Amino acid sequence: MISNDEAKFYHENGYLVVEDVYSQEEISAMRSVLGELIEKARGLDDHDTVYDLEPSHTPENPRVRRIKEPYKVHPIFREMAQTPNIVSILTKLIGPDQRLHGGKINIKAAEYGSPVEWHQDWAFYPHTNDDVLAIGVMLDDMTEENGPLLIMPGSHKGPTYDHHSNGFFAGAIDPDTCPLDFSKAARVTGKTGACSFHHVRAVHGSEQNLSGKDRVLLLYQAAAADAWDLRRFDEPWDEYESRMIAGVSTLEPRVVDTPIRLPYPPAKFDGSIYENQRGMKSRYFAFDDNRTHDKEDAD
């Protein structure tokens, strides 16, 4: 599915976009399930284990910011994590033995969809080696205007930045002290059915979606089967093994020297990256409060 040159681009820059990874039929099937899930958020008055809600969500006017771990919520999202195209691309990027590590759907709805501050996924879930990446399945066209993923090319070879604020994990890099020039970020765009692949250590973020078009991105986190999460092991064994996408599992972690910081003490605002990042001292991306007025303020 990808050439050696594309794999080389990924290894050099820390990201890659591949068109037509999913057919339009597969995308429509996922969109239809997502529509049903969003409708079920009507009546909710707070985040829960499935839904992360926009600050302006109300039970009558549901505004879902994220579906958490969609592959646990509906079988279609588990099935779509291991299509032949995905396995083929992952084989080139992280090797033949692959495990699904996590996932989410970031809705980023037209007019108000929240920004995501600069961060490295590695700061959330360091592993014994960094053959770990995120797949961004474009369930909508991702354009210059609707809050595309922004990635700092080559940053996956650099340090792991401080993601803490006031002594707590905050899931974001302080833009006031970070030496990176964020104006050099690559803007990742593509058509519905395309996928982005970004390295777990690549610095990335995205703007608020003030355009008139939704930007729904289904994100899968995939890891080489010999990369073990350093935070803990607290899940039933069968569940862990059921997340294999391709190849063989192993009890022998491959340990590679990488810059690691642990995400402790836990974020003051827990539950999702959006919540974690409320703990930041300062933000990089503008956040229009008229569209996303805080629930507490409105009460």
Ligand SMILES: O=C(O)CCC(=O)C(=O)O
């Ligand atoms: O949806 C986005 O634009 C950013 C996604 C991301 O980095 C995350 O959710 O961790």
